[in-house]
Amino acid sequence: MAIKFIETKNKAQFSRREILIGFCALLAIGVSLVFPQKAYGETFWLSLFLFAIFPAVAVGRILKEPLGNFGFSLGNRRAGMIFSATVVIVFFLANYFLVFHSKYGGQIPLARGISASFFLFLLFEIFIALPLHFFGEFFFRGFVQLGLERKLGIFSLVLAAILQTLLSFRAGWTAIWLVFFSSLGAGLIVRQSRSVFFSAISLWLISVSLDIMLIRMAHQIAS
Numbered sequence: 465m466a467i468k469f470i471e472t473k474n475k476a477q478f479s480r481r482e483i484l485i486g487f488c489a490l491l492a493i494g495v496s497l498v499f500p501q502k503a504y505g506e507t508f509w510l511s512l513f514l515f516a517i518f519p520a521v522a523v524g525r526i527l528k529e530p531l532g533n534f535g536f537s538l539g540n541r542r543a544g545m546i547f548s549a550t551v552v553i554v555f556f557l558a559n560y561f562l563v564f565h566s567k568y569g570g571q572i573p574l575a576r577g578i579s580a581s582f583f584l585f586l587l588f589e590i591f592i593a594l595p596l597h598f599f600g601e602f603f604f605r606g607f608v609q610l611g612l613e614r615k616l617g618i619f620s621l622v623l624a625a626i627l628q629t630l631l632s633f634r635a636g637w638t639a640i641w642l643v644f645f646s647s648l649g650a651g652l653i654v655r656q657s658r659s660v661f662f663s664a665i666s667l668w669l670i671s672v673s674l675d676i677m678l679i680r681m682a683h684q685i686a687s
Contacts, residue, residue, distance in 0.1 A: 481527060485611040488522050492603065493627055504575060504592050511596055515603035523607070535606035535660035544657030548666040551649040555670045562638075563677040571638040572678060579679040589675070594668050601664040604628045604647065605654040613655075621651035646670060 492514040501507045523529055531537075538544070563569035575592075578585040609624040616623065625647035632643045650663035657663075 479615075482612055482615050484522070484526060485607065488519065489603075489608050489627065492518055493630060496631060504588070508592055508596060511599045515599040519603050519607040531606075534602070534610050535654055535658060536602065537659055538661060539657045539659030541657070544653065544659055544662035547653045547656045548662045551653055552666050552669050555646060555649065556673050559642075559670070559674045559677060562642075563674070563681055568638045569678070569681055571636045572642070572674070573635060573639060574675060574678045574682070578675065579682050585675070585679070589668075589672050593671055593675075594664075597668045597671065598660070598664040600628065601650060601654070601660040601667065605650055605663055606660045609651055609654060610658070618655070621648065621655055625651055 496510060496514050499506075499510060501510060519534075520531065523531055523534055563572070575588055578588045604624040604627060608627060609620045612620040612623065625644055628647045629640060629644040632640050635643075646667060650667055653663040653666055654660055
């Protein structure tokens with residue numbers, strides 16, 4: 465009995481690997497919260513460094529592991545497509561109800577300027593929103609969730625969602641809950657597919673469809 469107890473206790477201890485991942489994650493999130501981000505350009509470059517370059521360097525240079533261990537691969541394509549389609553459909557229907565059939569649609573923020581020009585809308589969604597989703601997925605779902613999954617199991621999915629939601633604490637409660645539940649959905653996709661590409665595209669499609677709904681609602685109110 466004593467031997468079994470000692471073995472269980474050792475398994476529960478975090479290794480140097482998990483401690484390093486946790487430290488890097490908290491450091492990146494802390495820096496992101498401290499630095500002011502008044503424009504999407506500032507958010508883009510800060511996210512590129514903190515949530516893409518920084519964890520990639522930590523994985524390759526310090527942990528000396530392949531990026532594929534952290535979701536930087538296509539993984540299980542069949543599972544990725546099935547779970548991605550399911551999550552996108554669920555959130556599309558939920559967002560449609562939220563925007564057009566509830567009082568909370570007006571509380572969801574919309575990027576400035578994209579509702580007035582289709583060209584600006586395309587530029588924003590393709591060159592700003594899409595990379596930002598990928599940066600976030602690589603960091604929170606790949607680096608944090610998959611990186612800590614060996615020790616935390618499915619709880620790493622929840623932890624990654626909570627940490628990502630912390631970055632939205634300045635937004636209203638509606639946006640905060642949207643971020644939290646969409647992060648859980650993305651975590652489920654990554655857990656099944658072992659790839660952040662499917663979750664990043666899924667969140668991007670959800671985001672684009674939500675922006676279209678918000679623009680439509682704004683035009684209806686204006687007319």
